[in-house]
Amino acid sequence: TNGTAQNATAQRLRLESLRKTYTARGREPFEAVKGIDLDIEPGELVALLGPSGCGKTTTLRMIAGLETVTSGRIVIGDRSVGDLPPGKRNVGVGFESYALYPPLTVRENLAYGLKARRARDAIARVDAIAERLEMTELLDMRPANLSSGQKQRVALARALVRNPPVLLLDEPLSHLDAGQRQRVRRELKVLQREFGYTTIVVTHDQLEALSLADRMAVMDAGVIKQFGTPDEVFDAPADRFVADFVGEPSITLLPGVGTGSGVRVGGVGGMATSVHVPDGRDVLVGLRPQDCHPTDGPGLEGTVLVFEDLLEFGLATVELPGIDTRVVAQVEPGHPLRAGDPITIAAPPERVHVFDPATGERVR
Numbered sequence: 625t626n627g628t629a630q631n632a633t634a635q636r637l638r639l640e641s642l643r644k645t646y647t648a649r650g651r652e653p654f655e656a657v658k659g660i661d662l663d664i665e666p667g668e669l670v671a672l673l674g675p676s677g678c679g680k681t682t683t684l685r686m687i688a689g690l691e692t693v694t695s696g697r698i699v700i701g702d703r704s705v706g707d708l709p710p711g712k713r714n715v716g717v718g719f720e721s722y723a724l725y726p727p728l729t730v731r732e733n734l735a736y737g738l739k740a741r742r743a744r745d746a747i748a749r750v751d752a753i754a755e756r757l758e759m760t761e762l763l764d765m766r767p768a769n770l771s772s773g774q775k776q777r778v779a780l781a782r783a784l785v786r787n788p789p790v791l792l793l794d795e796p797l798s799h800l801d802a803g804q805r806q807r808v809r810r811e812l813k814v815l816q817r818e819f820g821y822t823t824i825v826v827t828h829d830q831l832e833a834l835s836l837a838d839r840m841a842v843m844d845a846g847v848i849k850q851f852g853t854p855d856e857v858f859d860a861p862a863d864r865f866v867a868d869f870v871g872e873p874s875i876t877l878l879p880g881v882g883t884g885s886g887v888r889v890g891g892v893g894g895m896a897t898s899v900h901v902p903d904g905r906d907v908l909v910g911l912r913p914q915d916c917h918p919t920d921g922p923g924l925e926g927t928v929l930v931f932e933d934l935l936e937f938g939l940a941t942v943e944l945p946g947i948d949t950r951v952v953a954q955v956e957p958g959h960p961l962r963a964g965d966p967i968t969i970a971a972p973p974e975r976v977h978v979f980d981p982a983t984g985e986r987v988r
């Protein structure tokens with residue numbers, strides 16, 4: 625074997641109405657996680673995505689047993705693990721803050737406590753994982769001398785060599801430089817596939833979430849707003865928050881009014897939608913730049929404010945008369961536009977997202 629082959633048995637991971645209220649003396653109780661449900665298939669990789677402070681780390685720490693649960697259940701396989709100490713949960717954590725023993729080298733730290741038959745097997749496994757994570761040169765160093773990006777790779781390797789059925793990673797690549805981040809991300813995905821770890825990766829980086837995840841859970845203010853494949857989340861965002869948070873460049877949200885088969889936006893034109901929008905209903909219209917293109921037919925009529933030529937395509941920022949919000953449209957290469965050019969923008973009906981302005985929910 626190459627020293628890494630030792631399969632974990634993939635396990636289903638379920639969170640049921642999981643809740644966390646922080647209480648500190650002299651402070652108002654703070655509900656960081658507000659009753660979340662997640663059902664993660666054995667061997668599946670789920671990205672937990674959301675803005676800073678939405679409760680991602682708290683959720684991960686509860687699963688790992690590093691934080692107490694206020695209410696709800698955590699089930700791994702068919703076992704409720706809420707009452708088990710962290711070491712008994714069969715969960716590998718890749719938290720960067722994980723303590724390493726300063727007197728030992730990185731290699732000794734990683735091999736320490738491994739359930740290998742012989743010390744030599746443990747070392748072989750550590751060396752194999754280290755090579756795949758581009759950190760062989762770190763193995764003889766002491767923890768105190770590591771940079772933050774190096775510590776991060778050590779933390780990742782530490783979780784992986786233990787071959788856990790459930791793997792929890794909190795921003796595992798955030799301190800790596802762009803090139804290395806991409807390579808380590810790919811290798812992480814390969815290792816995860818190979819060994820079938822049921823994995824949650826916490827990230828606020830949507831490219832990371834898109835590239836790694838089988839499904840992603842988009843979280844906001846302690847609540848999971850949507851759980852689905854990256855395509856499902858991108859193509860049919862469940863609400864205005866998800867629409868705005870997922871997608872780069874971000875979606876444009878415009879006030880509009882239903883016409884039955886479509887929407888009207890101010891006095892500047894209309895678009896057909898694939899959902900029925902009752903005549904006269906106030907809505908928010910969501911248009912992704914990738915879906916908006918110049919047209920000779922009907923659409924939203926405006927004026928080019930700026931045009932950015934990005935080689936593979938151009939981005940036109942368009943002003944619509946009488947409306948504060950600007951629309952961004954992606955334009956084919958070789959069609960340069962100039963500031964001041966008149967332009968009409970269209971999008972395919974199934975790509976025109978409609979939200980309720982009061983609740984933010986998607987109109988279906």
Ligand code: ATP
Binds near residue numbers: 648674676680683
């Ligand atoms: P980030 O991406 O910035 O790490 P996050 O989504 O991981 O954010 P958490 O770290 O889970 O968010 O924090 C969620 C909320 O709970 C935050 O508002 C945070 O201030 C609060 N919080 C976290 N730990 C404690 C604590 N020990 N006591 C009180 N409040 C806390």
